[in-house]
Amino acid sequence: MRVLIADDEALLREGLARLLRDAGFEVAGLCGDAVSVLHMVDARRPDVTIIDIRMPPNRRDDGLVAAQEIRRSHPEVGVLLLSHHLDSRYAMRLLEEAPQHAGYLLKERVSDIAVLTDALRRIAEGECVIDPTIISRLVARKREEGPLDALSAREREVLALVAEGYSNGAISEKLFLSRKTVEAHVSHIFRNLDLRESPQHHRRVLAVLAFLRSGRHSPEPHA
Amino acid sequence: MPSRQRLLGSGWRVALPAATYAALAIATAAIVARRPDVALAGHSSLRLAAELAAGALLLLAALAARRAPSWVRALLVATAIAWLLAEWNTPGAGGGFTLGLVAYAAWPALLAAAALRGPADRPVGRPEMVLIALAALTAVGVLGIASAFVFDPPGEGCFDCPTNQLLISGSTNAWRDLSHAGLALTAAWSAGLLALAAYRVATSSPARRAVTAPVLAPAAVAIALFAADALHGLDRGYLSNDPTDRALRSLEAVALTCVAAGLAFERLRTRRFRATLTRLVVELGGRQGPGGLRERLARALGDPDLDVLHRRDDGAGWIDAEGRPATLPAGDSQEITSLRAGGRELAALVHRRGLLDDPTLLGEIAVAARLAIEHERLGASRRAHLNALRKSRARIVTIADEERRRLERDLHDGAQQRLVTLAVSVRLARRRHGESDSQLDRELAAAERELNDALAQLRDLAQGLFPAALDEEGLAAAVEALAEGTPRLKPGQLTDRRFSPAIESTAYFVVAEVLRLAHDGDVMVDTTFDAACLSVDVQTASDLGEPPIRIEDRVLALGGSLQAKPRRLTAELPCGS
Numbered sequence: 001m002r003v004l005i006a007d008d009e010a011l012l013r014e015g016l017a018r019l020l021r022d023a024g025f026e027v028a029g030l031c032g033d034a035v036s037v038l039h040m041v042d043a044r045r046p047d048v049t050i051i052d053i054r055m056p057p058n059r060r061d062d063g064l065v066a067a068q069e070i071r072r073s074h075p076e077v078g079v080l081l082l083s084h085h086l087d088s089r090y091a092m093r094l095l096e097e098a099p100q101h102a103g104y105l106l107k108e109r110v111s112d113i114a115v116l117t118d119a120l121r122r123i124a125e126g127e128c129v130i131d132p133t134i135i136s137r138l139v140a141r142k143r144e145e146g147p148l149d150a151l152s153a154r155e156r157e158v159l160a161l162v163a164e165g166y167s168n169g170a171i172s173e174k175l176f177l178s179r180k181t182v183e184a185h186v187s188h189i190f191r192n193l194d195l196r197e198s199p200q201h202h203r204r205v206l207a208v209l210a211f212l213r214s215g216r217h218s219p220e221p222h223a
Numbered sequence: 224m225p226s227r228q229r230l231l232g233s234g235w236r237v238a239l240p241a242a243t244y245a246a247l248a249i250a251t252a253a254i255v256a257r258r259p260d261v262a263l264a265g266h267s268s269l270r271l272a273a274e275l276a277a278g279a280l281l282l283l284a285a286l287a288a289r290r291a292p293s294w295v296r297a298l299l300v301a302t303a304i305a306w307l308l309a310e311w312n313t314p315g316a317g318g319g320f321t322l323g324l325v326a327y328a329a330w331p332a333l334l335a336a337a338a339l340r341g342p343a344d345r346p347v348g349r350p351e352m353v354l355i356a357l358a359a360l361t362a363v364g365v366l367g368i369a370s371a372f373v374f375d376p377p378g379e380g381c382f383d384c385p386t387n388q389l390l391i392s393g394s395t396n397a398w399r400d401l402s403h404a405g406l407a408l409t410a411a412w413s414a415g416l417l418a419l420a421a422y423r424v425a426t427s428s429p430a431r432r433a434v435t436a437p438v439l440a441p442a443a444v445a446i447a448l449f450a451a452d453a454l455h456g457l458d459r460g461y462l463s464n465d466p467t468d469r470a471l472r473s474l475e476a477v478a479l480t481c482v483a484a485g486l487a488f489e490r491l492r493t494r495r496f497r498a499t500l501t502r503l504v505v506e507l508g509g510r511q512g513p514g515g516l517r518e519r520l521a522r523a524l525g526d527p528d529l530d531v532l533h534r535r536d537d538g539a540g541w542i543d544a545e546g547r548p549a550t551l552p553a554g555d556s557q558e559i560t561s562l563r564a565g566g567r568e569l570a571a572l573v574h575r576r577g578l579l580d581d582p583t584l585l586g587e588i589a590v591a592a593r594l595a596i597e598h599e600r601l602g603a604s605r606r607a608h609l610n611a612l613r614k615s616r617a618r619i620v621t622i623a624d625e626e627r628r629r630l631e632r633d634l635h636d637g638a639q640q641r642l643v644t645l646a647v648s649v650r651l652a653r654r655r656h657g658e659s660d661s662q663l664d665r666e667l668a669a670a671e672r673e674l675n676d677a678l679a680q681l682r683d684l685a686q687g688l689f690p691a692a693l694d695e696e697g698l699a700a701a702v703e704a705l706a707e708g709t710p711r712l713k714p715g716q717l718t719d720r721r722f723s724p725a726i727e728s729t730a731y732f733v734v735a736e737v738l739r740l741a742h743d744g745d746v747m748v749d750t751t752f753d754a755a756c757l758s759v760d761v762q763t764a765s766d767l768g769e770p771p772i773r774i775e776d777r778v779l780a781l782g783g784s785l786q787a788k789p790r791r792l793t794a795e796l797p798c799g800s
Contacts, residue, residue, distance in 0.1 A: 009640045011644045012644040015647035015651055016647055019654070022651075022654055054636070059636065060694075084639050085691060086686070086704075086707065087690075087691075087692055087704035087707060089696065089700060107643050107678075108646060108674075108675050110643065111643070111647050111674075112650075113650060134707075137707050141706065
């Protein structure tokens with residue numbers, strides 16, 4: 001798999017490149033700002049691009065803007081956004097337009113090569129990936145008495161994994177459950193939360209994410 | 224200021240001139256009675272009474288014109304006295320005969336000097352000075368003293384005249400020439416005075432004309448009448464007592480009475496204006512808001528554009544009633560008058576041209592409105608200080624915010640990036656050497672955990688310093704982001720509006736600080752925008768404990784207000800326009 005790395009910290013992108021090569025990835029290129037990454041993606045067509053959210057020229061959300069640009073111009077190129085921000089709104093901004101082939105991870109995950117490679121593979125396959133810390137914060141949010149309270153502990157676990165972008169198959173592997181059981185959990189969860197179960201799994205990620213982010217127990221209106 | 228004003232004032236300044244005039248009036252009446260055939264008043268006691276009354280009224284009016292400069296008052300008193308002495312150059316004058324010879328023609332010159340100066344003490348220009356000098360020289364010098372040196376009464380056929388004490392050498396020709404020249408000069412300076420007076424009145428502003436004319440006009444008439452008499456006596460060579468002389472003398476008495484009336488009118492006008500002004504100032508009372516004085520003065524003076532500006536405490540520049548810095552207008556349409564009292568500049572009045580040409584009026588404003596102006600000036604000065612203070616506090620808030628923003632960026636771009644790089648390096652080291660050395664691998668794994676903990680702490684610190692969401696997406700997004708990390712914070716209705724950075728950061732700070740103060744239990748937040756004001760309402764399940772001074776400081780620094788209850792805090796932040 002060909003990966004492109006964009007980070008303004010030279011030592012970090014070099015280290016990351018070595019880690020990925022060791023893990024069997026091909027590094028298609030390295031760059032240090034939000035402008036050159038667009039050119040490089042255009043020229044080298046990697047499978048996934050890893051982008052730091054805060055990069056020159058403005059050092060605000062330039063990386064996010066570049067990622068959105070890549071999603072629009074090259075839908076087949078996956079994007080993994082790395083960020084120090086725990087706010088779910090950055091993830092939401094990245095995913096809401098086109099959730100497939102995209103991921104949002106906290107920056108410190110890059111040293112955990114297992115997490116990183118798993119995320120890159122899932123993105124390349126068209127799934128979406130959201131950092132578990134962000135999801136666990138959302139699930140832990142204080143709510144008034146609502147449908148979330150009606151879920152069992154196991155169902156909450158499944159809900160979190162759905163929100164992190166995992167498919168039913170992946171969830172059954174992770175939780176050592178049969179696929180049938182996971183499917184039953186998922187449809188029960190969606191009925192309880194009054195969400196529509198979409199056949200496209202990244203659509204259901206967005207629905208769950210929006211529900212969790214709203215912080216209120218009123219169900220999402222059916223669009 | 225005494226609470227009750229006497230009509231004339233008091234002391235020798237009144238008693239002495241009044242007594243002098245009374246004594247001279249009695250003496251004059253006696254002189255006229257002794258030789259009515261040669262007196263200007265003649266046999267008519269009515270004419271005599273009119274003469275004495277005209278002088279007396281002029282004297283009283285001069286003494287009562289307390290606002291007039293003392294020079295002018297002295298000249299008017301002298302005019303009244305000299306007016307009597309015109310009867311003293313007759314055989315009936317006895318010992319006063321010589322005084323009569325010297326001073327019989329002096330009163331018009333004295334009156335001219337007084338009238339040109341005027342009751343309002345206008346500055347006297349060069350033409351006036353020349354005229355006054357010429358009049359004095361003619362009246363006392365030529366017609367008076369010089370003529371007396373050569374006037375030998377018996378030689379001129381006056382055998383019952385008393386002795387001329389000033390006689391040096393009698394000479395009919397010299398006396399006739401001097402007298403003739405004196406009369407011609409009298410006519411000349413009088414004509415000059417009339418022209419100058421007419422010019423002055425015509426070119427004055429209405430306000431000044433209202434002060435000048437009531438005295439200057441009758442004085443000019445009196446002097447013109449005397450000049451007419453001089454012209455009448457020119458053929459004869461001297462002033463005498465034929466019916467024309469006597470008729471003119473009576474008219475002069477009427478004119479002098481009018482001068483007295485003019486002075487009295489001026490005094491009345493001043494009093495009336497002061498009463499109006501005092502009433503206005505009293506009306507201003509204690510509850511006067513900034514600018515109230517301006518409106519009252521504008522109404523009292525009839526200039527809607529009138530403005531009152533105050534000196535700043537440090538003397539540099541001006542402020543308006545609100546305490547805002549102001550500059551004096553430079554245009555032609557408006558004029559600036561400095562209002563002074565007790566040698567100190569109280570305020571500057573910006574007004575229509577010519578409105579305050581009347582110095583009496585100005586003096587009255589300074590006296591009557593002094594307290595109100597001083598009061599307003601103090602208020603304006605206080606407001607100026609407050610404005611400066613408020614701006615300075617707002618600046619401190621802004622600077623503190625910028626500093627926190629900078630720190631957040633530095634943490635993010637510096638320490639956080641370095642630690643992540645370090646974590647990657649440790650992971651690389653583990654891959655290279657950890658498999659062969661399990662002890663090293665364990666130690667590196669521990670280091671990795673430490674690094675991740677440090678990163679998590681740094682992230683919290685950076686977020687607490689200044690949440691990136693606040694700048695990028697505003698208050699609502701930042702509060703939502705805070706709630707994601709702090710489950711007990713429950714956002715309610717949050718306005719999506721954007722506000723200035725200082726307002727947004729202050730509102731966010733209120734929420735974050737309450738969250739810190741309310742140690743446990745839920746915290747509910749609502750933000751609403753209404754009437755140019757952002758309202759942040761925070762309710763807590765537990766008591767806030769310590770008074771929220773830090774919150775109060777920030778909210779007040781932006782000119783906002785804070786309502787604090789044990790479990791509820793409402794901050795109102797004015798968002799301006």
